Amino acid sequence: MEGNHELRNLLSREQLQARLDAETEPRTTLSFYRYARIDDPQAFRDACYARWSVLGVLGRIYIAREGINGQLSVPSSRLDEFRQALYSVPFLEGTRLNIAIEAEAKSFLKLIVKVRPKIVADGLDDDTFDVTRRGRHLSAREVNELLDREDTVVVDMRNHYESEVGYFRGAIRPQVTNFREILPVVEELLEDKKDREIVMYCTGGIRCEKASAYYLHRGFGRVSMVDGGIIEYARQCEQEGLEKKYIGKNFVFDERLGERITEDVVSRCHQCGHPTDRQLDCANTACHILFVQCEACATTYENCCSPECRDFNRLPAEERDRLGPGRLFNGQRFGKAMLSAHGEEDKK
Secondary structure (H helix, E strand, O other): OHHOOOOOOOOOHHHHHHHHOOOOOOOOEEEEEEOOOOOOHHHHHHHHHHHHHHOOOOOEEEEEEEEEEEEEEEEHHHHHHHHHHHHHHHHHOEEEEEEEOOOOOOOOOEEEEOOOOOOOOOOOHHHOOOOOOOOOEEEEHHHHHHOOOOOOEEOOOOHHHOOEEEEOOOOOOOOOOOOOHHHHHHHHHHHHHHHOEEEEEEEOOOHHHHHHHHHOOOOEEEEEEOHHHHHHHHHHHHHHHHOOOEEEEOOOOOOOOEEEOOOOOOOEEOOOOOHHHHHEEEOOOOOOEEEEOOOOHHHHHHOOOHHHHHHHHHOOOHHHHHHOOOOOHHHHHHHOOEEEEOOOOOOO
């Protein structure tokens, strides 16, 4: 447990980064989720924090009455201890740990365990449909077989800034900024395809679990999902020597922002249009928009998304503090990655 036996982090970002940089032992990055009934989420949250912090776990874990959703990293030498601690909770026994492709990367700075209304913000009223009647889980081999059929519809259930840098070939990729938005959009897009074979995918599988139950409730007949999401699909392809039908990078919600699945570069710099899949947050913290930028433009714009943000970032801190309040930058006015450097919506 961290200092003063607090069940929260007490260090600054600079201290956390220094602590992580000083580590010499490799870490394993992983994710997991489990839908289950948790009667006292706060007590369960505190127990998880206390147990995992002493193991050196870092990451972001959300707990709700409907279950748990975690993305984290563990010192590799303590991975078995973490697994034992996780599986000691009856409803988590046997939960699959999705090991990241770039598993040894330093992906998180601190341990965050939060109680939320839901483990994924979906905007659904779970009392209106059977959330346990979910779609069929597909192995990587089954995914490839279905995608080879002309009548299969494959749908990306992620946000646009995730699918911009990598996707399954031929996938429908809705231009939305959050999961709450995507459910009605996809339903409308597939209204005339209710009898087709529909394969959904997301990063680790959790969004498709709820979405598949919702679409079955809405009258879609054949709904399947990539079991374990892109992470598990890529692992199975590597293990079994299968063709990877997912191309590019898999966006991840940690310090890495992405892990490479294939060498294909499917996105372009938002500023000059050069092929690149280098994603970053605008260096102007008053903007902080997530966007795609090549190395050349990173030099020109100093890791900012626009000349306006670059010039503002050059000002002394006191001047930024004086001018910043109330000023709208790209990241405040628009959703992530939706704006080019010239202030027009990205039409790609």
